[in-house]
Amino acid sequence: MTALPRSDLTLYRRFLPLLSPYRGRLLLALAASGTRPLLSAARIWLLKVLIDTVIQGRQASLLPLVAGGFLGIALLRGVLVFWSEELSGWVGTQVIRDLRVQLYAGLQGMSLGYFHGQRLGDLLTRISGDIGALEDLLVGGLNNLVAYSVTIMLFLGLLLYLDPSLMLVSLGVVPLLALSAIEGARRGRAAQRDIRDCASRVTSTAEEGLSAIALVKAFARAPYEQARFGAVAGQSAAARLRSVRIRAVFPPMADLIAAAGTAAVVWIGAQGVIDGRLSLGSLVVFISYLGSLYTPMQGISALTSVVQRALVGADRVVEVLDAPAALHERRGGPALPPVAGAVEFQHVSFGYTPGQPVLRDVSFSIRPGEMVGLVGASGAGKTTIVSLLLNYYAPNEGAVCLDGHPLDQFDPDSVREQVAAVLQEPMLFNCSVRENIRYGQLNATDKEIEQAARIAQADEFIGERADGYDAVTGPRGGGLSGGQRQRLAIARALVKAAPVLVLDEATSALDPATEARVLQKLRVDCAGRAILLVAHRYSAVSHADRVVVLDHGRVAEEGTHSELLAHPGPYQNFVLAQTQGAGTLTGAPTGPT
Numbered sequence: 001m002t003a004l005p006r007s008d009l010t011l012y013r014r015f016l017p018l019l020s021p022y023r024g025r026l027l028l029a030l031a032a033s034g035t036r037p038l039l040s041a042a043r044i045w046l047l048k049v050l051i052d053t054v055i056q057g058r059q060a061s062l063l064p065l066v067a068g069g070f071l072g073i074a075l076l077r078g079v080l081v082f083w084s085e086e087l088s089g090w091v092g093t094q095v096i097r098d099l100r101v102q103l104y105a106g107l108q109g110m111s112l113g114y115f116h117g118q119r120l121g122d123l124l125t126r127i128s129g130d131i132g133a134l135e136d137l138l139v140g141g142l143n144n145l146v147a148y149s150v151t152i153m154l155f156l157g158l159l160l161y162l163d164p165s166l167m168l169v170s171l172g173v174v175p176l177l178a179l180s181a182i183e184g185a186r187r188g189r190a191a192q193r194d195i196r197d198c199a200s201r202v203t204s205t206a207e208e209g210l211s212a213i214a215l216v217k218a219f220a221r222a223p224y225e226q227a228r229f230g231a232v233a234g235q236s237a238a239a240r241l242r243s244v245r246i247r248a249v250f251p252p253m254a255d256l257i258a259a260a261g262t263a264a265v266v267w268i269g270a271q272g273v274i275d276g277r278l279s280l281g282s283l284v285v286f287i288s289y290l291g292s293l294y295t296p297m298q299g300i301s302a303l304t305s306v307v308q309r310a311l312v313g314a315d316r317v318v319e320v321l322d323a324p325a326a327l328h329e330r331r332g333g334p335a336l337p338p339v340a341g342a343v344e345f346q347h348v349s350f351g352y353t354p355g356q357p358v359l360r361d362v363s364f365s366i367r368p369g370e371m372v373g374l375v376g377a378s379g380a381g382k383t384t385i386v387s388l389l390l391n392y393y394a395p396n397e398g399a400v401c402l403d404g405h406p407l408d409q410f411d412p413d414s415v416r417e418q419v420a421a422v423l424q425e426p427m428l429f430n431c432s433v434r435e436n437i438r439y440g441q442l443n444a445t446d447k448e449i450e451q452a453a454r455i456a457q458a459d460e461f462i463g464e465r466a467d468g469y470d471a472v473t474g475p476r477g478g479g480l481s482g483g484q485r486q487r488l489a490i491a492r493a494l495v496k497a498a499p500v501l502v503l504d505e506a507t508s509a510l511d512p513a514t515e516a517r518v519l520q521k522l523r524v525d526c527a528g529r530a531i532l533l534v535a536h537r538y539s540a541v542s543h544a545d546r547v548v549v550l551d552h553g554r555v556a557e558e559g560t561h562s563e564l565l566a567h568p569g570p571y572q573n574f575v576l577a578q579t580q581g582a583g584t585l586t587g588a589p590t591g592p593t
Contacts, residue, residue, distance in 0.1 A: 014318055015134075018098055022091045026142075029087035032080045033143040037151040039077045041158060044288045046070060052281035088143050096135045099317070103127055106321050112392045113352070114327045121204025126320060129199055130313035133192075141306050148296035148303070155293040162286050163278060166265055170290050173261035177254055177297050184250035191243040192312040198236035205232045258294035265290055330394070335414035339403040341368040341499030341530035343389065348398035350384060358384045360553045361398070368499065371523060371531040373541025373561075375574055376550030382534045383424065385550075386504045389532065391415040402500065420498035422506035426489035428477030433462055433488065434469040436477075440492040452494040455521045457514055458487035482509035490518065494526070501526060504534045512539050519543040538575045547571060 019026055046069050054062050107123060159167040209216060209225045216225050269286060272278035343366040351357040359381045366372045376382050387393055388400045394408035401407065407415050420440065428436050437449045444452075449469070453459045461484050465471040477485040486509050493501060501522075507515040519540065522531065533544055541547050542561045549557040549564070549571045556570045564571035 014322075015099075015314060018095045019091070021098075022094055025087045026091045029084045029091065029143060030146045032084035032087070033146040034150045036077055036080050036084070036147055037154050039073050039080070040151070040292060041154055041289070043070060043073045043077075044285055044292065046073075047288060048279075048281040048285040050281075051284060052279050056280070084143050092135055096131055099134065100127060100131055103131065103317055103320060106323075109328055109331065110323065111327060111329045112387070114323070119200070119204035119207075121202075121207040122200040123320075124207070125196070125200040125203045126316050130196060130316045133196075133309040133313035134317075141303060141310070144299060144303055148299050151296040152293060155289045158289050159286065159293065162282055162289070163269075163272070166269055166272075166286060169268055170261050170265050170293070172264070173257050174297070176257045177294075180250055180254050180257065184246060187246050188243065188308040191239065191246055192309045193315075194239040195236070195243055196312050196316060198232070198239045201232045202229075202236050205229050254297070258297070261294065262287065262290060329412055330408075331411065333409060333411045336402065336405060336407070336410040336418060339405070339418055339499055341418075341528075342366070342401075342403050343500060343530050343532065344399075344401045344404070345385070345388075346399045346401060348388065348395045348400060350388060350393065350395045350397075352393075357396075358553050359388075359395075362550075362553070362555055363398075364548045364555055364558060366500075366530040366532060368530050369528050370546070371519075371533055371544045373544035373547040374532060374534045374550065375536070375538070375541055375547060375571070380550040381553045382550060383504060386421065386423075386502055386532070386534060389500070389502060390419060390421055418498050419500045419502060420493040420496040421502040422486070422489045422493045422504060424505045426477065426482075426485040426506075428473045428480070428485055428488060430472065430475045432467075432470045432472055433465075436473055436488055437491045437495055440494070440496040444495045448495055449491070452491040453488075455494055455518075455525045456487045456490035457518050457521070458484070458491050461487075483511070483514065486510060487518070499529055501529050501531045502534070503531065505536065506533075507540055508536065515540060516543070538578055549574070 046066055049062070050066050053059050054066055104127060107127075156167070159170065205228060209229060216222060265287060269278060269283045273280055273283050345362050345364050348359055348362045349357055350359045362381070362385070364372070374382050374385060388395060389407075391400075391407045391410075391412040399406040399408070402415070402418065429439065433453075434446070434449055437452060438444050440452075441448070446469075450459065453462060453469075461480075462468055462471070473479055473485075473488070477488070480488070486506055490503070490506055493503075507518060510518065515537075516539070519533075520543065523543065531544075533541060535541050538561075544561065546559060547557075547561055547564055548555055549569075551570050557564055565575055
């Protein structure tokens with residue numbers, strides 16, 4: 001995903017509303033930051049009093065007052081520093097939390113098709129690294145920006161008061177400092193974008209290689225994966241090195257320019273002291289103020305790198321938050337009313353890509369209390385049927401209905417509340433067995449969880465574990481076998497007690513005997529529910545009341561297992577392919593299935 005850079009003003013306007021709930025504390029923090037330069041100016045002015053009045057004027061009685069002034073200013077400045085850092089840090093962390101939640105919610109609201117074109121590692125980088133760059137700006141950047149701005153304005157006035165001619169001399173280098181800051185910012189932003197993009201590729205490559213570690217080991221591809229990761233890590237290192245070089249060049253350049261201005265002031269100011277036009281204390285204070293003036297100018301130059309990192313991160317975050325409406329899941333429609341579970345596909349045609357249909361004029365139905373099997377070759381459109389029933393997509397033609405209600409007219413979540421699904425990949429969370437099952441119905445009781453596990457034949461292996469239902473499954477259920485993961489996924493769907501149950505290859509990892517027990521229990525304990533059973537094995541769909549056969553995205557046959565097996569056709573070939581190795585169903589993949 002390549003972001004189109006937005007103007008800085010647009011980004012500021014986009015994120016300023018996030019500060020609104022915390023404006024009280026933010027204003028206090030900025031006020032404390034803005035007051036600090038006043039104390040710095042007062043501390044430097046005490047030097048003039050010390051030199052001109054106490055030392056040269058021989059007024060030793062003022063020495064305790066001057067010394068106490070230094071101490072008091074240091075104490076008060078320390079309190080202000082604490083307040084500004086504490087308050088701005090609190091505001092920054094709250095805003096970053098809100099933004100992370102907003103970004104995560106935005107990703108959750110994207111359509112399923114959006115994720116098919118994205119790298120998971122890139123999205124994770126946006127949630128972590130890109131937003132983290134914004135945190136650097138909010139926590140310290142705003143404080144410094146206010147302090148620097150107040151310092152520049154205040155010290156310019158003081159320089160003008162002390163000696164207008166010297167001030168003009170000192171300001172002669174300001175245009176060069178400004179040009180240096182502008183050029184450094186321009187190059188820094190380009191470098192930061194390269195760094196963020198490379199960081200996304202590093203995360204994505206690592207995530208792909210580690211999530212597929214079993215495949216990597218099965219094909220002995222560890223050296224290949226290491227080389228692939230090394231290449232993107234090298235690109236990331238090169239991008240960071242370019243950024244380091246930019247930071248290494250421009251700050252010393254600013255130092256040299258500032259030193260040239262200071263040298264000119266020292267030369268001319270010293271002549272003024274010698275000639276009696278300027279007091280020694282005034283020259284010392286002038287040079288101190290000048291150094292304090294150049295420091296924030298250089299600080300603003302350094303701050304540009306923080307700002308540029310933040311703006312690049314903000315640009316990448318906004319790209320997700322402001323993604324085109326076509327990439328978002330449909331929201332805002334009416335809620336689907338409670339249904340009995342009558343499923344009907346009415347002349348449905350659909351394709352993921354225009355001109356490449358996956359389903360062509362598909363029509364079939366499932367009555368409440370009926371189990372219908374769906375079979376077909378890979379690419380025939382079985383999982384696309386499931387996706388349409390779950391309202392992931394809307395048909396290009398025709399309608400998918402529950403109790404006669406076309407699903408694309410209703411809010412997707414309200415549809416999914418009445419459809420329980422076991423998907424091809426039985427994803428589990430790194431938590432207890434109990435919590436994995438309860439994910440299907442968050443207020444499910446322990447009794448309901450255990451009942452669902454018994455129907456799914458999961459109670460057998462759960463009871464064998466020392467912690468039982470409190471045993472942790474491991475990341476993605478890695479501590480369980482494929483069949484155990486499938487049975488927990490079935491239990492999770494059952495505890496939802498939805499009127500429609502979808503099983504997409506839900507028993508493919510089970511042995512035939514366990515599969516038969518699960519399906520028989522489903523027929524008994526889920527009486528009244530409409531069940532769609534998608535399978536590649538005839539042993540599964542033989543338990544169904546009817547079987548629908550898909551071939552090249554069309555309904556080729558429909559009937560009971562016995563009826564379809566009794567005469568030549570795709571289903572008979574399907575069964576013979578598994579029992580005698582003769583014949584197979586055909587179907588060309590045309591998209592996600």
